[in-house]
Structures are given as structure tokens and as C-alpha cells.
Amino acid sequence: MTTLKVGILGMQGDIEEHEKAVMQACNKIGIGYTIIRVKKGESLKDIDCIIIPGGESTVIGGLVLKSGIFPELKKRINEGLPVFGTCAGLILLAKKVKDKVLGNICQQTLGVLDAEVERNHFGRQRESFETLLKITLIGEEPFRAIFIRSPVITSVWNNTEVIATLENKIVFVRENNILAASFHPELTGDTRIHEFFLKLCY
Secondary structure, eight states, rough: OOOEEEEEEEESOOOOOHHHHHHHHHHHHTTTHHHHHHHOOHHHHSSSSEEEEEOHHHHHHHHHHHTTHHHHHHHHHTTTOOOEETTTHHHHHHEEEEEHHHHHHHHOOOOEEEEEETTTOSSSGGGGGEEOOOOOGGGSSOOEEEEESSOOEEOOOOTTTTEEEETTEEEEETTEEEEEEESSSGGSSHHHHHHHHTTTTT
16 A cells, blocks of 8 residues: 655644545545654655645744745755645745735745735635635535635746636646645545645655
């Protein structure tokens, strides 16, 4: 049986929710797994893929910089390490970031995804919502997407492929080894997106 070493950036955010989704997804597709919470550089040497969870993008980014793993993580992704970012994770992957209220900002990101992202596009916590998305990549059945202070992708370029949109706004993309979503698939019982990502990793 194939055994995947799945890294989850363990700084802040929906870490446990992603761990649960990975366990359920691996069990469904029949692969062995080890989950590693990535907080230090040495953890990056032992993983086959990494998930960057939703949370506070500025907090996660600051902790990544403080931990010293920032340059190595960026290097590994640029070399082909499969990565899946959700919500804040999407922001941290993008090459350009702006804020709906503040406009252009100088937020430090990994800068590996050819996309521009607008933070807090759908408003604050009280404006959170759920909706059904059509994502043909994972099947015909609509996916229940949960949006919590979510960003949107305002533009993509080069090889970045749009996977899903919501009212003509881009909310899910893929670029080579990078998968990124505006919403929180880890908060649903539907593991199809995690299954798709994990199948890319072995």
C-alpha cells in the first residue's frame, strides 16, 4: 500500500479539521498516510505534500517567517512539492495580494501561484455563508462550499487554471503542483477535494 507523508502547516488555523479530512480521504481512496504538523524546517524534508490551512493570513505568514521555514517552503513548492491552500492558504500562495478596503498592501507571501487575490472580498465573519459549487473536476454532484471571511482571485496568468467560480468570481484554481481554494472544504464532511489533491501526490 502506498503511504503518503502529508504535511499540514501547523502554525495557526484549521489544522485539526484538515487532519480529519486527510484521514477520511485516505481511507476512502485506500492509501496509507502519516500526518506531520510542519512547524520547523526539518519537517519539510520528510513530506510528500503540504496543506496550508485557513486562518488569519497575516498571523500565519508572520509565524512562517519567524520559524525560518519560509525560504525552504517556497523552494520546495517551486521544485514541485504538491501544495493545497484554503482561504488564508490561498492568500499566502499568491504572487499579488490586495485588500477589499485597503487596496494594495505589502503582505509577505510565498509568491508561488500566478494569481492576484483580494482579501476579505465577501466581508467579515457575520457575512459568512454556504453555497453549492459546480466543480466538474471532482464529479457532477455539487460541492457544499463554506465561505468565512474569504478572499477571491481577481486575476490569473500563465498556467493557472480556473476550476470553479461563484457569480463570475474565481474561487478555485490549479497551477501545476499548486491547488488553491477561497473556501473551506475541510469544514464539510465531503472529502472529494482532499481526495483529488492526495491523488496528485502519489
